Amino acid sequence: MDQDFLGKTALVTGSSGIGLGAALRLARGGAKVFLCGNDDAHNQKAEAAAEGLDITVAHVDVSNEASVRDWIEPIGQSEGQIDVLVNAAAIQTYGDISTTDSAHWDRVMAINLRSCFLTSHHAYPFMKADGGAIVHVSSVQGHGNQNNVLAYATTKGAIHAMTRAMAVDCAKDKVRVNSISPGSVRTPLLEFAAQEVVGAGNDIEPAIAQFGEAHPIGRVGTVDETSELIAFLCSEKSGFCTGGDYLVDGGLLAHLGV
Ligand SMILES: NC(=O)c1ccc[n+]([C@@H]2O[C@H](COP(=O)([O-])OP(=O)(O)OC[C@H]3O[C@@H](n4cnc5c(N)ncnc54)[C@H](O)[C@@H]3O)[C@@H](O)[C@H]2O)c1
Incomplete structure (x- = not known):
């Protein structure tokens, strides 16, 4: 593999899922990676997957400013420069305008959207000295959406606007900001969505296959496929890309489905 992140x-x-995949890809490319999550079981599995790679896993609640600041500031101070930030932490919830109460709304906004602001805000002082790249993981649901995902879809659409606004401001410091919008990708989050469809205790494989059939390519995506796109957007190979959203959706949004 190219050592495209050596010294970064x-x-x-x-x-877990897309975030863990991105961390592994960046570390295999030579980066020193700091990965975080608030689920101890996910963190332990990530540590096992990271064996032999330069990945440090920390327990952080990305919706909590003190937790984010206490994670990033010591890293910035000890490393001097932060080159890459990938925001993949999020939750998927369900509800429409009647069934989404304000606590649900606030929780999804905090974990999926405010988190992207908090990590960027606290990492930026350590990025702007020498430039860098930020990738926010959005979703096809920020472009168009299924039923009953009011809060989730709102956060994903907002990430597109946030990406543009940040890109315009950060270009002067040579910090590029992009987002990716995956279709269905096999991760714990997708398996949770499949379990919601089939009901607790039932086999999720038929639902995963059905998600796949909705994509013109005929299957759900893999974490390796999102990792490669994230790595491209984090690397100098994408030096003229900023402010964009990049689909990795098996043709889902290209298809009218009529
Ligand atoms: N898998 C898909 O089909 C799909 C499709 C489109 C977009 N996405 C997006 O990809 C990103 C990654 O999702 P994934 O599919 O890998 O799911 P995932 O559930 O495997 O990963 C999300 C991770 O975020 C962590 N997390 C949740 N709340 C947190 C908090 N408060 N603080 C810190 N960590 C927290 C979870 O513990 C989990 O490890 C998300 O932004 C999701 O919306 C996923």
């Missing part, structure tokens, strides 16, 4: 320091949120 990277922060990644979300210690």
